Amino acid sequence: MSIERIDRVGVVGAGTMGNGIAQVAATHGYDVVMRDIKEEFVESGFENIDDSLDRLANRDALEEGPEAIRDRIEGTTTLEDLEDCDLVVEAALEDLEVKRDIFDDLEDVCDDDAVLATNTSTLSITSIAANLKRPERVIGLHFMNPVPIMEGVEVVVGEKTTDNAVDLAHEVAEDLEKTTWQSDDKPGFVTNRILMPWINEGIRAYDEGVATKEDIDAGMELGTNVPMGPLTLADHIGLDICLHASETLHEELGDRYKPAYLLKRKVETGDLGKKTGKGFYEHD
Structure with a gap:
């Protein structure tokens, strides 16, 4: 896997972290699908993105207009709309069973070579991926809040995560102009x-x-x-x-x-x- 093949990024969850990840990915040229369980949550996520982009534009912190960035983000309540994504970042509730259910569904929906990442800040990557047929493609991508402003991303390596997935996670984060550090899958990470x-x-x-x-x-x-x-x-x-x-x-x-x-x-x-x-x- 190489960074050149990541064209489409999926985000599961349109809350504070999810819409921030979607915004940053779209700002750096990726096509993004942002999914949540209710249309009102998706709309709220877009409102936050619009407000954030306007603030950044007023500070001359964007290389292109907010409209162009916003147009790269597609909102949906249908998980199947993430099927063509090369990388999916889950940013849902910090609940192990919720995350396991999401990843079970993502494994059925996404291509076999898609990388599945979780934004969890405390839960075990290994536990989240435990029920999957291919747990080796699951990795932690822990963005900091607020995502458009904070520079760092914590890359967390599960028990079965492959080196390819680790390398890709670092490359994607760095392509988003973030600085990474790496943690083993221990409670709380770094x-x-x-x-x-x-x-x-x-x-x-x-x-x-x-x-x-x-x-x-x-x-x-x-x-x-x-x-x-x-x-x-x-x-x-x-x-x-x-x-x-x-x-x-x-x-x-x-x-x-x-x-x-x-x-x-x-x-x-x-x-x-x-x-x-x-x-x-x-x-x-």
């Missing part, structure tokens, strides 16, 4: 294995009165040169997503990944961060 304990400890420090949330974030930003402190970053990611990732890692790796009590309380009250307007901070 990013969340290290990030989630850091966020949880920041939340615990705030909950225990070590400092104000502003001073905790300022201390980490100014003291360690990270662009966001743990509480700001948690709001940006989504507190529900942080909780789910922490719970998954806690189950796999033990008590050092136990979610902070305040994180659970915030999620229970519906204060999920930027997407709901309130998390640890207020957001417009």
Whole structure:
């Protein structure tokens, strides 16, 4: 397999990550099929893409007009519309059974030589592919949020993933002007294995009165040169997503990944961060 033969990219899921992946792929010349289970989800994904492209155009950050990029993306609720895709990236719910069902269907729909990737941030690539006839073509392509802005992509290698699939994943990501790093299929991979304990400890420090949330974030930003402190970053990611990732890692790796009590309380009250307007901070 070579990068030259990737002409058509499928994306399963039109939410925040899915529409971001679709946008970036279309921006770099790929024809894209973006699929979700309901038409309203597809339409919402396109609205986010249009808003993002307009913002980038206003900053002169696009080499061509938003309309040309948008025209490369086809929306659908029919999984069979992905049958001609050379690469499919799944960006659905972070639920193992949901992902397994999607990949079972993709194996039936897609050509035998198509590469099937998952954007999972915590779930095992090997487990996702376990029921497939050809698990060797499944790989992790973990994009960072927001996809059009963040430079990095984590390539995660499953137990049976072939070298060809690994090479192709790196090549595609780099063709999208992303920088890659590679992880074995261990819980949390590189990013969340290290990030989630850091966020949880920041939340615990705030909950225990070590400092104000502003001073905790300022201390980490100014003291360690990270662009966001743990509480700001948690709001940006989504507190529900942080909780789910922490719970998954806690189950796999033990008590050092136990979610902070305040994180659970915030999620229970519906204060999920930027997407709901309130998390640890207020957001417009």
